[in-house]
Amino acid sequence: MVGPHDPPACGSLPGGFLLHAEHRKVSDSLEEYGRGIAGGLLFSLPLLYTAEVWDAGFFIPPHRQLAYLLGTFVLLLGYNRYSGMHPHARWIEVVIDSVEEMGIGLVLGALLLLALGRLTPELGLDEVMGRVVVGALTVAIGVSVGTAQLGGDPQQRGTEEREVGFGGQVVLGVCGAVLVAGNMAPTEEIVLIGLELPPLQLAALALFSLLLGLLILFFSDFRGARRWVGPATGIGRLRGAIVTYAVALLASAVSLWLFGRFDHVPLAGVVGQTVALGVAATLGASAGRLLLQQ
């Protein structure tokens, strides 16, 4: 993996072209894998310990698992491009690292499910694949974040010279939202909250989420907020909070759809669940997004 411990590349040019490069030390790579494994477990353990995820193997049809796989890969590309790797990393390096993290995620997820007795010979192949795919993809995002975030010096990763525009911030917002809300999306509790809360209370929950985003981004001196969000006028702050909440709602809705929570559910239930999960997703899209850029 090309990460925070990159040796100062000799002859590195803007754009990441290396005129001459030394191979990285194996001990550095092992340290990175160690951080990746720690990060992978840190962010995905709740998901791997959730019964709904084990059942997801046969509830989620293959085309949705495929969408889940592709969506995760896009998130990994986005995270690595805008935060995980050095700003001068080339796209091919971003792709290579993302594939590597996804592979580690699949192995780690499968091993853990095996250790927990969740992969037995009685299961059919597609049930095994479903469990592993659904469990492992969050591990992959954790591996990516862990590799970059849990060690090293942010200066080596080039955060000082990085500039992330609106598009990048949205991508990192989705990453943060999925990391935080992904662990809750498959649970029955979201269905219960979404279907049982009266509309007025749901509206209050939505307002609370919006205020939460506003508080984290502009009124709590949150680490990285000044740099990545910047000073803003009243309207600018409101706009920032609304965009953050929109990103959170989108991430919630897609996660819930992937877990089949919108199947045979009336529109009110779809909105209710999205708003219920949106609280966690807002936390991820605001606080999570800022922490992902440290």
Added chain:
Amino acid sequence: MTRLDKNGLEWSVFAIALLLVLATFGYLVREALTTDSGPPDVAVSLGPPTRGAGGHLVPVTAENHGTGTAEEVRITVRLEGRGPGEEAVLVVPYLPRGSRRSGWVTFRSDPAAGSLRVAGVAFQAP
């Protein structure tokens, strides 16, 4: 000349990861293209009875050969002998396609003295 500074270990990990990701992707594409939403097809088989403290244990194995998941599978096993006979029901919460679940039913009378048969299998779509 442009080259990446990965060492042998990292390239090996990448190669294995690429293989795994492509295999998973290929498997899911194949499944997505070939899976049709047909009904479950549950086959039940009974094993040889053994004597236990609570009665006679009969192993039951259910296998789904169909294309859909069967939910709340109720397998009724009937022991017919000289008397009125006995019935026991095994409920399997989920039986996804291609999977197998095992359990036991128990009878007070000795199955060797009568005949065992699967009297009915019922399930619903999830």
